[in-house]
Amino acid sequence: MLADLTAKAAIDRRLAEIVSPTIEDMGFELVRIRLMSGKRTTLQIMTERPDGGIEVEDCAKISRAVSAILDVEDPISGEFNLEVSSPGIDRPLTRLKDFERYEGYEVKIDASELIDGRRRFKGVLQGVEDNEVLIEIQEGTIGLDFDLIADAKLVLTDELIAESLAQRKKQGLIQEEDLGEFDDIETDTSDLDEETS
Known part of the structure; x- marks a missing residue:
């Protein structure tokens, strides 16, 4: 796992080692983990099922489980916000x-x-x-x-x-009749013609 981009910084790799077993035991995969500093430190965890997708309730369960592990391991000094989301x-x-x-x-x-x-x-x-x-x-x-x-x-x-x-x-996770509400979605393709450099 350390050879991928899931966790780039040393602290992110350490945090991944701590939380990955819990996330995997719950049936999910860690996609990315980042500890970001700013006005308030935030630990961002992106996770999903092996076949893709995750629901809000899953994120809440993972957040509670990860919080418990982090309370015990205490790898982050000071207070921080924990964000668990889909990719x-x-x-x-x-x-x-x-x-x-x-x-x-x-x-x-x-x-x-x-x-x-x-x-x-x-x-x-x-x-x-x-x-x-x-x-x-x-x-x-x-x-x-x-x-x-x-x-x-x-x-x-x-x-x-x-x-x-x-x-x-x-x-x-969605029904056929719900798909109609997505018909009017427009994607932002303005950067598709940008010159890459």
């Missing part, structure tokens, strides 16, 4: 399996160092080969070493929204 539709991609699962979808990827003179890439995921994430950009399909990826997330598109709604319907 969302335009989710971060943090594990190699995420890049495989969302093959064919648009993605933004930031590299930790320059690759062929650039750090940012936007294109369509073409899967994974060994330890490389394949992405089709304007110049063609390239492979990015997973270890050089600093951040990656899906681009919110109509196709992605439709897939998410279909998944929720399949899981019985």
Whole structure:
């Protein structure tokens, strides 16, 4: 797990080691964990079922269980807010399996160092080969070493929204008659034509 983007900073990796067993015992997977400082320190945990999706009630249960573990382990000095949430539709991609699962979808990827003179890439995921994430950009399909990826997330598109709604319907989380309310959703595609640099 430490070789993925679930937890980048040392404290995040330590926190992941503490909370992951509890989250997994409850039948969920840790997608990302971040300890963020600001006016008030916040521990953000993104989690989901192995087949995708999570409900508000699940987040509340996970929050209570994780809070109990953190009270005992006490890895964070001072007070903090705990946020447990789903990754969302335009989710971060943090594990190699995420890049495989969302093959064919648009993605933004930031590299930790320059690759062929650039750090940012936007294109369509073409899967994974060994330890490389394949992405089709304007110049063609390239492979990015997973270890050089600093951040990656899906681009919110109509196709992605439709897939998410279909998944929720399949899981019985929404009904056919509820789908009509999503017909008028417009996605923000203004950044799709941005020049990547």
